[in-house]
Amino acid sequence: MSKRELAIKQIKELERLGGNMRLAAEHWDKPWKTLISTIMSARSRDETTIPIADKLFDKYDSAEKLANADLKDVRRIIKPINFYKTKSKNIVNCAKVLIDKYDGNPPHDFDKLIELPGVGRKTANVFLSEHGRDAIGIDTHASYISQKLGWTSHNKPENIEEDLKKLFPKNYWRRVNPILVRFGKTYTSRKKKDGILERVRRMR
Secondary structure (H helix, E strand, O other), rough: OOOHHHHHHHHHHHHHOOOOOOOOOOOOOHHHHHHHHHHHHHOOOOHHHHHHHHHHHHHHHHHHOOOHHOOOHHHHHHHOOOOOHHHHHHHHHHHHHHHHHHHOOOOOHHHOOOOOOOOHHHHHHHHHHHHHOOOOOOOOHHHHHHOOOOOOOOOHHHHHHHHHHHHHHHHHHHHHHHHHHHHHHHHHOOOHHHHHHHHHHHHO
16 A cells, blocks of 8 residues: 555544534635634634634624724624734734735635735635635644654644645645544544554554
8 A cells, every 4th residue: 555545544534533513714605704714713723713703704794894893893802712912903904905905805826815914824725725726724733643644754834734745636635634623623632632643543
């Protein structure tokens, strides 16, 4: 069995073992909501981010309204989320750029996305994969699991991303992050998680 065939077998097993919880980037009716929610979710739990994003979008139901929002009000709404002060500035400023440059619609282009306030490599890739592009977002779950399974020996997200792109066929790319995140969220005990990952690593 080739390394690629084994990795596909392993990720299918992780998909089977993982839950089916909704992630912060999923199931929004507008692309700008996907992007803003993904910005908000960085280093915050999806379970916290989604209801807070719902509140924010109920009050500011268009990118234009969010671009003109009162920063103090946005800060108040998203306060339960980690780094809410910085994120408040970023999401309002991001909405402003979306209105000024893109008619409220996030560009489906990696280089343009990472120029937006609050959008880094992971956020851009998660957004793109959610909208049908072949991309792999590397967060803490993807990084940890990829290293444990021997898919990468790197620590830097961009290097891990390149390793996974070489390892998996392109039609798997957009599935990698959601599968790994759901698995990581399902097994919160480090001991249990590592035990399962060791079994998966030894698969043949």
